[in-house]
Amino acid sequence: MEGSANERLDFGKMGYGCKHYRRRCKIRARCCNEIYPCRHCHNEATSMLSNPFDRHELVRYDVTEVVCSVCDTEQPVAQVCTNCGVNMGEYFCEVCKFYDDDTEKGQFHCDDCGICRVGGHDKFFHCKKCASCYAVGLRDNHLCVENSMRHHCPICYEYLFDSLKHTTVMKCGHTMHCECYEEMIKRDKYCCPICSKSVIDMSQTWKRIDEQIEAIVMPEDYRYRKVWILCNDCNDTTEVYFHIIGQKCSHCKSYNTRSVAPPVLPQ
Structure with missing residues (x-):
């Protein structure tokens, strides 16, 4: 040539x-x-x-x-x-x-990851605990989960660590594809598929549920029944009054809870 x-x-x-x-x-x-x-x-x-x-x-x-x-x-x-x-x-x-x-x-090789990534070396850092590269905006600004990228996307089940698709870190520290996350939100699913914590600010939703519960009085047989709940957001376990709409965590005020014992009548 x-x-x-x-x-x-x-x-x-x-x-x-x-x-x-x-x-x-x-x-x-x-x-x-x-x-x-x-x-x-x-x-x-x-x-x-x-x-x-x-x-x-x-x-x-x-x-x-x-x-x-x-x-x-x-x-x-x-x-x-x-x-x-x-x-x-x-x-x-x-x-x-x-x-x-x-x-x-903007390809670059990350020695810690052991693979090449895209986006520009100056725009990413390697989190030792999460064992992956993240955007610099997440430095000291994300909840570390050990080896958080060394698993499959909980929605499409593609392995995340070397995926060609963009990923996002949720409030809980778990990761998934950006497009899978956006599709999940579109379908009104606001909990992490891995740990069940809320992934967005739900405070306004909790206020609306407060109003609904105040407006709907439970039948006499259920009005004073209690149930033990586990809060998915703060991991606190408490005993609260049962309501058909939902049970509110007395610690963090979240309705992202689940019953851990059947409702019982007070003695």
């Missing part, structure tokens, strides 16, 4: 790739010895195999050979093609064996 060194490096930039990444190479999956545009393409393809025993995922660190998309030369993992001299990825991580021409994503 003729031209200056920079022209050779940039040749074909953003012109190759798949729906996941723009890159000028494909990878050989050692697990099945097949060639795919990226590990996500491999994982999607193998997940559809009819034989469940053939389904498997490609581990990013296991990639040792790549194929240049410009000249079709197979070679060991490196940023520059040994044959035609193009950058197979403007961004390249030797640890993750990761290539991407779309550098506007």
